Amino acid sequence: MSATLTTHDREGLITWIGKLVVDASVAVGELTLFFLDMLVWLLTHLPRRPVLFMCMYQIGVQSLSVVMVTGGFIGMVMAVQSYDQFRFMHLETNLGAVINISLVKELGPVLAATMLAGRVGSSMAAELGTMKITEQIDALRVLGANPMHYLVVPRFLACVLLIPMLTVMADAAGVFGGWLISTQVCGIDSLHYWNHTEAYIGSFELFSGIVKSVFFGAAIAVVSCQRGFHCRAGAEGVGRAATEAFVYSFVAILTVDFFLGIVANGLYPWLVK
């Protein structure tokens, strides 16, 4: 069979790539407009306190246990996986530095954000999607409330304010989990474990992870609310909105993480002298 592309195949491929580029541009454009619209509302009208507190409770308090369990297991798994390799090199006391720096700089914020994209992002998209298809969003507008102000701004604020706190809790649980396995199971001396940790982790490492989580929170809120607002009719539409909210949030988290990593590396020599 010939491996060469016919004119028809080439046209099909070009059409497919063109459609992909156009669709991606439209999606990014819609997301940007949605974010800017939300930003205008955020800067001009603060949300009502009861609505904001309810969102904070749902996003922050109700996510605490799942985020801490995730963080704890990440720390423990890292200790289990790394111990043998470090023992071969007689560097097992350095385990604390490796586990904790990975946790606070990268794994804690990214995995906490991923968990929240799954728990909070999908839930927000499904809730707003259901509100859209059952005309509750229209009812808000009829009753003089702007859906962007009433529904999106409090969720955005709750994510941006609380996801960093949840990240701190995930980091703390991970640090504890890593220490528990390293010292109580693998037998590493606790003093050496913490000494190495202290030597390698400074304010920059700690805060770069927390700053990143603010952006992750913003990405989860904007992507998930936008998916909810663009939900199609029916149970299938709500299911799809929830799935897309998680998938797109996850992609957004990794993309933001990559670019923030570059920025952080560029800033490192300036901030840490």
Place this chain on the structure above:
Amino acid sequence: MVAEGPLIEFRSVSRRFGMQEVLRDVSFKIHRGESVAIIGESGCGKSVTLKLMIALLAPSRGEVLLDGRSHRERNEKELTRERLRFGYVFQQAALFDSMSVEDNVAFGLRQNTNLSEHEISAIVRERLHEVGLPPSVCAKKPAELSGGMKKRVGLARALAISHEIMLYDEPTTGLDPIMTDVINELIVQARDRRPITSIVITHDMVTVGRTVDRVIMLYPLPRLGPDETQIIFDGSPAAVFSAADQRVFQFVHGQAGERLQELALK
């Protein structure tokens, strides 16, 4: 100052969703104080017409005017203010799932007035009483209510603020005959209590007979010829029951006619 001329006017309004056109060149006027029913088969664009009136949707072509001024000329802030002139009873009630019945009915009052919680609570109970619901429903969530109760809460929410125009989207669909009569009576009472303009979308000819003084019938676009207008009837309720147009007559009297033959051919 009250503007002269019609309160609501559709000028050659068309509305398309993707490739599907739902309304085409629809024009009509509604004057202050009128009670109008918009009837027609499912999918002919009745609910879309209502949403265009209140600017929840924008027309693809043409103009929707309120007090002689097009919705297009208004910014979002003005549209929000204009929407408060309307009370809207949604087809499926559209109650906020996460709120109690009391919070649902109080929502518009909290959002748009400076009344104290005590005053709001009194108004909520009064409105619920008007629609025949006891104060004990206040703490319930919409999921705990029957279909008829949800519709009545939706009506109470729409009536909580004094509106100039009431829009009812199939207020009696899915209700038993007794509850239908209750809702019809509430619509009539709302109109009689203060001078409002009512627009009712319905399939129920009993509702038409009881609640309105003018009927507009829309016809689905796929069944229309290229030069036919989508409004196939505009007149009094008495006239609609004796309309000469076969399409109107069949709808009003619930006769499928040639549709049965079409089904048989399939």
